[in-house]
Amino acid sequence: METTMETNAAMPAESPLYNKRNYLNNGYSLRSWFLTVDHKRIALIYLASITFFFILGGFFAMLVRLELLTPKGDFMTSDGYNRAFTMHGIMMIFFFLIPSIPAVLGNFLVPLQIGAKDLAFPKINLLSWYMYIGGGALALFAMINGGIDTTWRFYTPYSTGHASGYVVTTILGLFLMGFSSIFTGLNFIVTIHKMRAPGLTWFRLPLFIWAMYATSLIQILGTPVVAITLSLAAVEKGLKIGIFDPAYGGDPILFQHLFWFYSHPAVYIMILPAMGIISEVISCFSRKVVFGYSFVAISSMMIAVIGFFVWGHHMFLTGQSQFAGLIFAALSFLVAIPSAVKTFNWTATLYKGSISFEAPMLYVFGFLGVFLIGGLTGLFFPALGLDRHLHDTYFVVAHFHYIMVGGAIMGYMAGLHFWWPKMFGKKYPEGLAQAGAVATFIGFNLTFFPQFILGYMGMPRHYHEYVPEFQFLHILSTAGASVLAIGYLIPAICFGWSLLFGEPTGPNPWNAKGLEWEKSLSPPPTENFSEIPVVTEEAYNYPDAEATVVTRS
């Protein structure tokens, strides 16, 4: 290891194309994987686990889309349909989206990007995965035994009263998963505070790190509230005591307040990490520093903070007072400001950049488009009068899928392609991957754009029968979902192909800036760096784009 690394020289020239002593071949036993405390290995275990839950959630999405092909409920019973979309929501939100970028790319990259050997608490990191998979196992158990039909929101008094199935078991699973998420966030915050390499000041940090920091704040401050809230619902369901139950004078609206206190910020747990990835990728493929770096960094923190004060916009029509509604509406509009700061700054980064169109960058362009639509349609809801019309329609469904699928998953895909050569030291087939990005973009929009129109026309969510006029748009949506499925299949093929036949890439195939590219090998050694790097320059210090001819493979 020591021989291959020169701290200050540009590495690529004299570094091996494929680092032979790396974290991947440091032990082959099951034990060396499932009892590992190496953040990179844990990231890979997470990658496998969340992919499993993504496929599961996708399966339920497919059931839902199939049912909605026809106006009549002829594929599933109403009850079956309720269970299908509930399981879709629970699997996708709690077991895929929330852990996705933090637990996989965050785990892998946080130490590498700040020049540390590992996260601050490697054993707790491993424990997080066990809590996650334990929670997942409980949710799976409930699913196999018929699932639940409470929707992912578990609104009382239904969830604590008549709802059948393993509601309490599922909640227990979410509780475990929640604390796994808390420990991941806690680990990141401590690591970012205490383990940065010499010279790596706060405003030299990669923007992905800023995004992970903001996300972690939400994880440690929001998640415990939903943990106690769902626990109370589980206790109420299991022991029949009264907390939210109106039969005792309890207040279901209180449950909604506590639930959304976490579950609105949870959206930012999904989208902020994606935004971090966008900043990294857009800078690399424009060969420019991110425009207004410090504004983009601070806007992540602003989103995290403001995000805690807007939850009431989910409750305009469920019994919250008009006055509270007004306040929450005003606060909700505020979130648009830091989000817009990011979008404008990304666009400005492209300006006069030396732009190239590799797969990660295609996902970024996809992200910019759909995030714009998803973000702007989000502003329809705090407009109180309009919300009355759009509440609980497919307009809402379309909006949050634009953010959570269009935004978060495209960001995740961009990141996965971008750092894949770092993680495995091998190339993926670029052309095929680009086709995957395009298919994802087309499939995604075909699936969800018709849902805006459906919702505006009055199609309510959670219904499995509808009036025949809506059928055409539903068919479009289902067709789009099929294309989207192909869009997800293609990267899977690319990555599989890469693992089997991919050529070695060398440590920095994108000629990117950042410690993980410039100071570590591909795949990185277990200790990440042969010696702790010293940082002497700002983030994204690309040579002037216009003056450089960039050669990339």
Added chain:
Amino acid sequence: MSHGHKSEFLAHHFEDLEQQKESAALGMWLFLCTEVLFFGGLFCCYAYYKYRFFDAFISGSHHLDIKLGLLNTAVLITSSLTMALAVHAAQKGARGRTSLMLLLTIALAGVFLVVKYFEWSTKFHHGIIPGHNFQFPAEDLYGGATVKTVEIFYSLYYCMSGLHGIHVILGIVVIGWLWWINQKGRITPEYNVPVEMVGLYWHFVDIIWIFLFPLLYLLGLHVHG
């Protein structure tokens, strides 16, 4: 390697003990923030329902045994003292005294749980069990209180003191583990971070009770009768 002497307590991924200790402390404080919000949800429920069903809350609270509550408060505060003394002894390197103080803390935590057990079993005996044919003497209902709304108070009472009790039990487990590693000589003046961190946790458990005691027990003093 490059740094010559490295402490046997230094984990491989830290540069020096100072960094390791600061990381542990920050991690613990963050965990306590999480805990504050975890209990915060319950305190929110309490605040809201107390505002809505004030009479029911003072009726329910009046029915709790202030003397036992007071006793437990004293017990828990004393255990915080013994825990602080354990931290002090560990820093001084007094292994025997550290172990003694840790055992005393465990013993006091045990007393707390025993008192709790008697409190709860008396309540159960009188049928004060939310959700299971809840009984509450009509003559103890003040103002506009109803049995149903008093039941909400008791649901919260059991949840709040129950969750706190779980934290006490967890505390006993980790303090027991501390005692064990101390006996094995893994706590030294050079490195005693585990004792300090568990100490923080234990004081937190104590503070939660300091809030629970007035909210649950003293509220009933509004009733003069």
